Amino acid sequence: MLVHGVAWDRPAAQDRPSAGMPDGGSPALLLRAPSGEPRDVPLAVGGRLGFRVLDGLWCLGHSKVHGPRERLHVPCPDAAPAERGRQCGPCFARDDFRLMHDFHRGGSVPAGLRSYLMQPHWLYLATFAGGATKVGTASSVRKWQRLAEQGAVRASYVAHAEDGRVVRILEDLVTQELGTVQLVRSAAKAASLLEPLADVELSAINKRAAARTRELLDELALGGFSTVEEDWQRPAVADEACGVFDSRRRHPYPQAFDGGDHGFTVRSLSGATALVSLPGEESGFIAGLGALKGRRIEFGHYCTEVPALQDSLF
Known part of the structure; x- marks a missing residue:
């Protein structure tokens, strides 16, 4: 799959809806199959992504x-x-x-x-x-x-x-x-x-x-x-990433998106930047998903490896 970036749907109304109602702002990872067919993946709060980034940077x-x-x-x-x-x-x-x-x-x-x-x-x-x-x-x-x-x-x-x-x-x-x-x-x-x-x-x-x-x-x-x-x-899904109600420490995502295995849970998304959780870690990680644009990925049960030296930051 070739990644074309992150896109957002338009809310049903410009005004923020009443409490408890979704605001309609729905981000998705835009993908194209080798045939050119769209295969977009929603970036929902609480959703897990696991993928491997293949070598190369490709024309969109x-x-x-x-x-x-x-x-x-x-x-x-x-x-x-x-x-x-x-x-x-x-x-x-x-x-x-x-x-x-x-x-x-x-x-x-x-x-x-x-x-x-x-x-x-x-x-x-x-x-x-x-x-x-x-x-x-x-x-x-x-x-x-x-x-x-x-x-x-x-x-x-x-x-x-x-x-x-x-x-x-x-x-x-x-x-x-x-x-x-x-x-x-x-x-x-x-x-x-x-x-x-x-x-x-x-x-x-x-x-x-x-x-x-x-x-x-x-x-x-x-x-x-x-x-x-x-x-x-x-959009409400961006609030936690923007720090509106999250006071916990944050750290840079520990790997670049130019290769390797990645797996995390999406907590919030602002633009193409996600606040994600990694297994076994309480802190959030800021991951710039825009760096996947032009990369080919394959989905699977992959996990992000957190280096041992990361522990000194907590």
Whole structure:
């Protein structure tokens, strides 16, 4: 099975439901069989994963975009090793999404991608467990999932734009004028979950960043958007990973996901980073499952080996 990453379903409603009701945010490990058929595995709280990582890093194929809700994933025809990120050279060249970041600067894009980019978009400020905050964009059809998959702890929507061109102009202006970054690396997100800041502190950081951004946007002589004040609703399954009600010590997952045998129980998930339990250990371990993207795995009754030296950390 080839791992394509971690994805989240959209909740049935944007608002957090009443107590005791599921919020609908359902993460899954995205997999493709050698035939290209999807074989996704839910990452449910309390679920156990056991797998072996095989050698190599492989191309994930490319995407063709036909409209706002229509896209086609094309498996790599050569099942080639990855060369650029998680793609081989030919698949990278065929991928429609590689063109989207230059669209607002006048870059040419295919008709399907143009249709996708010309739908309404949202500008957001996302804050992660260590306090790092980034500005980003999300299409209307992926408004909630985008932030769930980013692994945000707190986030605010600050503008609603009529299309993807305008929203990317706004994104660049926020970076240029306020210094707000557009990227927080996955490794940094995972590391911050080892000792997450208090939820109330992260909320305050995000609200300050969002307020500064709205002030900037309100002064712009640019049409095609309106400022908004709306909080993103974090999925309940992410709460423990984000430190909301877990005060126990945490440690880095003891093995890299570039090979070997792995087996653990999922306790919580924030983006693609899991808080997991290992047999015989009371502490939680922070595992960046995003590192499995582009790896081939086989499932079985495998277990993660915890080195003896790990005991000195407890």
